[in-house]
Amino acid sequence: MPRSRFCPTCGQALPQAALPFSAAPLLDVSDPPVEGVLTNGKRFHVSSDALDLRELLHVVESSVQWWQRGLTSSNAVTREQAARAIDDLSQIMHSLSQQLAQGRTTIRVTRRLPVLRAFDVACPSCGCGNRAGARFCQRCGALLQAAPRYGVGSVQSRLLSFQIVARTDTGRVRQQNQDAVYAGEIDLPGQKKAYLCLVADGMGGAAAGEYASRLAADVSRTYLERESASHPPPTDDAWQTLLRDAVRAANRRIYDAAHADSARRGMGTTLTIALLVGDRLHIASVGDSRAYLLNLHGVTDDGAPSAQLTSDHSLVARLVDIGQLTPEQARTHPQRNILYRSIGTDPSVDVDTRSEALEPGDIVLLCSDGLVNHVSDEEIAQIALGESDLERAATRLISLANERGGRDNISVVMVRVASDTG
Numbered sequence: 001m002p003r004s005r006f007c008p009t010c011g012q013a014l015p016q017a018a019l020p021f022s023a024a025p026l027l028d029v030s031d032p033p034v035e036g037v038l039t040n041g042k043r044f045h046v047s048s049d050a051l052d053l054r055e056l057l058h059v060v061e062s063s064v065q066w067w068q069r070g071l072t073s074s075n076a077v078t079r080e081q082a083a084r085a086i087d088d089l090s091q092i093m094h095s096l097s098q099q100l101a102q103g104r105t106t107i108r109v110t111r112r113l114p115v116l117r118a119f120d121v122a123c124p125s126c127g128c129g130n131r132a133g134a135r136f137c138q139r140c141g142a143l144l145q146a147a148p149r150y151g152v153g154s155v156q157s158r159l160l161s162f163q164i165v166a167r168t169d170t171g172r173v174r175q176q177n178q179d180a181v182y183a184g185e186i187d188l189p190g191q192k193k194a195y196l197c198l199v200a201d202g203m204g205g206a207a208a209g210e211y212a213s214r215l216a217a218d219v220s221r222t223y224l225e226r227e228s229a230s231h232p233p234p235t236d237d238a239w240q241t242l243l244r245d246a247v248r249a250a251n252r253r254i255y256d257a258a259h260a261d262s263a264r265r266g267m268g269t270t271l272t273i274a275l276l277v278g279d280r281l282h283i284a285s286v287g288d289s290r291a292y293l294l295n296l297h298g299v300t301d302d303g304a305p306s307a308q309l310t311s312d313h314s315l316v317a318r319l320v321d322i323g324q325l326t327p328e329q330a331r332t333h334p335q336r337n338i339l340y341r342s343i344g345t346d347p348s349v350d351v352d353t354r355s356e357a358l359e360p361g362d363i364v365l366l367c368s369d370g371l372v373n374h375v376s377d378e379e380i381a382q383i384a385l386g387e388s389d390l391e392r393a394a395t396r397l398i399s400l401a402n403e404r405g406g407r408d409n410i411s412v413v414m415v416r417v418a419s420d421t422g
Helices: 053-072 076-101 206-230 236-260 315-321 327-332 377-386 390-403
Strands: 034-037 043-046 050-052 106-108 160-169 179-188 192-203 271-277 280-286 290-294 306-308 352-357 363-367 410-419
Touching: 050 053, 053 076, 053 106, 053 315, 160 179, 160 192, 160 390, 179 206, 179 410, 192 206, 192 363, 192 410, 206 236, 206 271, 236 271, 236 280, 236 352, 271 290, 271 363, 271 410, 280 290, 290 377, 306 377, 315 327, 363 377, 377 390, 390 410
Parallel strands: none
Antiparallel strands: 034 043, 050 106, 160 410, 179 192, 192 271, 271 280, 280 352, 290 306, 290 363, 363 410
16 A cells, blocks of 8 residues: 555565655445435435436426526626626537437436555554554554454544544625634543534525524534433444435424424535544534545555545535536636525435544545535645644635635544544
8 A cells, every 4th residue: 555654474574665746536336325305306316337318318408497596686786797607508408418319318427535554453553544464554554463353333442532623614705604614522431531523514694504403503513412421332334324314304393493484495514524533533514515535655545645535415525526627727616606405405415425434634624515615625734734833724724715815615524533642
């Protein structure tokens, strides 16, 4: 492995090379399907390696319906923006319709989330994970004894410590901050603790968007605190179930609130949650607020120091998936804010979840799209991993997004993982 210091078979020290800050994402055919419910009631599904063109057409149709409301606005700028968006979407619809007319029903996905490290045997000396069957630790070279496996379905007890920083900024264009961030501890039985971090990016008008994001943060946090304190889940699958239940509780509260108040009709929010328990990271996400895992020693099977842990539930993300847009083009695409899945816009919601092992040196980073619209993944990794001070790293990321326009609210939550020597 590019991240190894010692050969896991013979224990020989390996020559070390500098790790690049960019690596092509890998196609992971084991990824679960991505599913969503559109505003027109139709469902959207992306398999591990292909996307149905008819379902992508449904996404575009739903986006057109959303923009058509802007044509009736009393604001001339809003009407012009809606007209341009509908024109742009109409061209996409024409392209997809032509392919369907030619008998093409699916298109191959060219970009998926990378495969993360999967090291099953913990080193008794340094705690680093190693592949099953390895005789020597790939990090410290120690001889590996028979050790319990830790993976999906179990919770590892290796002690880690966490430094957490949460920052949010209005940006340079918006008058109000519709983002909500939270970072705090959850007490578990036996004097143990879990660490909860989240980012929510509200939408639906200034007051409604701010209300939706804060309500999502409050409801999901309260739900997780209550359920974890009484009976914490014993496995990764159970933690993911708990996260999905918490997100769906927030979804129902916001949906009901939107229908109870006409001034908040149509409000919604993204929601991305990171829950750190022992040396396990549990993620839940809806929308396009992201979670990343970073480590100078690599976090993927090919040794890349950065990996996005979440899928953006947006139109442009699906266009990137099929190779119609590059990730760089998606950052400035006029339809980049069109979501096909969000919190509070429908009575039920599908929630993406995953669990990963944590290692010393990891940085978990959550952010709203106000950051990634201006700062590339490579730049995020360079700043986060290059700064020894976590607060300074978060400040630099927000400042860079503002220097490049600050068109949206900008939120960052960062967690640095270290060995607990206490």
